[in-house]
Amino acid sequence: VFDTVCFGDTTSFSDASSNGAGVNQSWFWDFGNGDTAVGQNVQYSFPLDQTYNVQLTVTDTNDCVARVTQDVIVFTLPTAAFTNSNLCFRSAINFTDQSVQGFNPITNWLWDFDDLGASSTLQNPQHTFTLPSTYDVSLVVTDSRSCVDTVVRSLTVNPKPIANFGIDRPFMCPGEQVCFTDSSTAAGSTGAISGWNWDFNFNAGTDATTQTPCTIYPGPGTYSVQLIVSDTNQCTDTLIQLANVYNNPSANFDWQVACVDSPMQFTDFSLEGDTAISDWLWDFGDFVQDIVQ
Numbered sequence: 001v002f003d004t005v006c007f008g009d010t011t012s013f014s015d016a017s018s019n020g021a022g023v024n025q026s027w028f029w030d031f032g033n034g035d036t037a038v039g040q041n042v043q044y045s046f047p048l049d050q051t052y053n054v055q056l057t058v059t060d061t062n063d064c065v066a067r068v069t070q071d072v073i074v075f076t077l078p079t080a081a082f083t084n085s086n087l088c089f090r091s092a093i094n095f096t097d098q099s100v101q102g103f104n105p106i107t108n109w110l111w112d113f114d115d116l117g118a119s120s121t122l123q124n125p126q127h128t129f130t131l132p133s134t135y136d137v138s139l140v141v142t143d144s145r146s147c148v149d150t151v152v153r154s155l156t157v158n159p160k161p162i163a164n165f166g167i168d169r170p171f172m173c174p175g176e177q178v179c180f181t182d183s184s185t186a187a188g189s190t191g192a193i194s195g196w197n198w199d200f201n202f203n204a205g206t207d208a209t210t211q212t213p214c215t216i217y218p219g220p221g222t223y224s225v226q227l228i229v230s231d232t233n234q235c236t237d238t239l240i241q242l243a244n245v246y247n248n249p250s251a252n253f254d255w256q257v258a259c260v261d262s263p264m265q266f267t268d269f270s271l272e273g274d275t276a277i278s279d280w281l282w283d284f285g286d287f288v289q290d291i292v293q
Contacts, residue, residue, distance in 0.1 A: 005046065005072055005073060005074045005075060006074070006075050006077060006145065006146070006147035006148070007046070007048075007049035007074050007075060007076060007077050007102075007147075008045070008077065009045070009147075010043050010044070010045045011043065011044055011045065011046065011072070011074075012041070012042075012043050013029060013041065013042050013043070013044065013054070013056075014041045015027055015040045015041055015056065015058070017056070017058045017066065017068075019060065020060055020062075020064055020066075021060075021062055021064070022060030022061035022062035022064060023060055023061045024040075024058050024059070024060050025059060025060060025061050026038070026058070026059040027039055027040045027042075027056060027057070027058055027059075028056070028057040028058075028059075029042055029044075029054070029055070029056055029057075030054065030055040030056075030057070031044055031046070031052055031054050032052035032053040032054050032055070032072075033046075033047070033052060046072075046074045048074065049074045049075065049076040049077070049102075049103070050073075050074060051071055051072070051073050051074070052071070052072045052074065053069055053070075053071060053072075054069065054070055054071075054072045055067060055068070055069045056068050056069075073103070075102060075103040075104060075143075075145055075147050076102035076103045076147075077102045077147050077148070077149050078099055078100065078101050078102045078104075078106050078141050078142075078143050078147060078148075078149045079099060079100045079102070079149055080099045080139050080140065080141045080149040080150055080151035081097075081098040081099050081100065081139075081151055082095055082096060082097055082098050082099070082139050082151065082153070083095075083096045083098055084096070084137075084155065086233070086234040086235060087155055087156060087157045087158055087233070087235075088157070088158055088159075088160055088233065088234070088235035088236070089129065089131070089132040089157050089158065089159045089160055089235075090128065090160060091128065091160070091235070092126045092127070092128045093126065093127055093128065093129070093157075094124070094126055095111065095124060095125050095126070095127065095137075095139075096124050097109060097123045097124055097139070097141075099139070099141045099149070101143060102143060102147060102149075103143075103145070103147075104143040104144040104145045104147065105143060105144055106141050106142070106143050106144075107142060107143060107144050108121070108141065108142040109121060109122065109123050109139065109140070109141055109142075110139070110140040110141075110142075111125055111127075111137070111138070111139055112137070112138045112140075113127045113129070113135060113137055114135040114136045114137055114138070115127070115129050115130055115135055116130060129157045131157070132157050132158060132159040132188065133156075133157060134154055134155065134156045134157075135154070135155050135156075135157065136152055136153070136154050136155075137152070137153055137154075137155050138150060138151065138152040138153075139151050156190075158188065158190055158191055158231075158233040158235050159187035159188040159190075159235070160187055160231075160235045160236065160237045161184055161185065161186050161187055161191070161193050161229050161230070161231045161235060161236070161237050162184060162185050162186075162187055162237055163184045163227050163228065163229045163237040163238055163239035164182075164183045164184050164185070164239060165180050165181060165182050165183055165184070165225075165227050165239065165241070166180070166181045166183060167180055167181075167225070167241065167243055168180070168181060171244070171246060171275075172217065172243065172244065172245045172246065173220075173245065173246055173247075173248050174217060174218055174219050174220055174245055174247075174248060175216060175217075175218065176216065176217075177214050177215070177216050178214065178215060178216070178217065178243065179212060179213070179214040180198065180212065180213055180214070180215075180225065180227070181212050182196060182211045182212055182227070182229070184196075184227070184229040184237070184239075186231055190233060191231035191232045191233035191235060192231060192232050193229050193230070193231050194230060194231055194232050195209070195229065195230040195231075196208075196209055196210065196211050196213075196227065196228075196229055197209060197227070197228040197229075197230070198213055198225070198226070198227055199225070199226040200215050200217075200223060200225055200243075201223040201224045201225060201226075201243075217243070217245045219245070220245050220246055220247040220274065221245055222242050222243070222244050222245075223242070223243045223244075223245065224240050224241075224242060224243075225240065225241050225242070225243050226238065226239070226240045227239050227240075246274040246275060247274045249270055249272055249277050250270060251270045252268075252269040252270050253266055253267060253268050253269055253270070254266075254267045254269055255267070266282065268280060279291070280292065
């Protein structure tokens with residue numbers, strides 16, 4: 001009788017012979033590869049993952065001999081391996097099992113994230129690390145015959161960049177150019193900001209990828225301007241700010257007929273846009289201007 005045989009493990013062999021007319025008194029084990037052992041119960045580590053013809057020879061006190069041969073399969077171990085998504089602080093990191101089965105299918109996975117006791121038994125788990133730091137993440141895989149392999153990888157979780165930007169025109173009107181000035185900063189010393197992804201709320205996805213872009217809003221409204229910055233560690237951060245584009249006022253006026261050298265009265269009938277009219281500039285076409293209403 002022998003227990004589960006996984007390559008690299010020590011296998012225990014236990015005598016299950018019964019006595020005949022005499023009492024069994026010696027046991028000789030042949031492991032099928034030239035190695036032997038003496039004793040009723042022995043242990044042995046096979047050097048290769050293959051099938052061995054193991055023979056037990058038992059001799060009793062009457063010098064009677066009995067032999068039994070069994071095929072012992074030394075199972076190939078599974079090979080533990082995994083990959084992971086970008087290692088960014090405050091982001092759920094996806095861990096993907098890439099283990100390869102040996103002789104038997106893998107049935108169990110045990111993850112240890114080295115993060116305050118956090119673990120998982122899912123094949124492909126997620127984990128959000130508590131701090132930007134270096135963690136020794138391990139995966140133990142077990143197959144259907146209890147053969148085990150372990151992989152440990154040292155992973156550095158990087159801090160995210162901090163997205164920020166300014167809008168150069170706090171009050172905008174349709175048709176006017178507005179520019180956005182990036183003021184994002186890299187967090188920590190391991191990654192520099194390397195990418196900018198702007199969405200000006202035109203419902204067309206990415207509108208610009210330069211650091212300081214400009215655009216023109218064709219109509220009034222409140223626009224959600226989104227900036228996603230990425231760094232050299234492939235970590236990202238997102239900021240959304242509102243850009244308010246106001247309706248233009250509608251200029252209009254009337255006048256009274258006057259004679260030459262007599263004053264002519266001009267009356268403003270302009271309509272407000274979204275805010276009150278605050279300035280007027282009259283140009284009378286004769287190189288004379290005025291700023292009263």
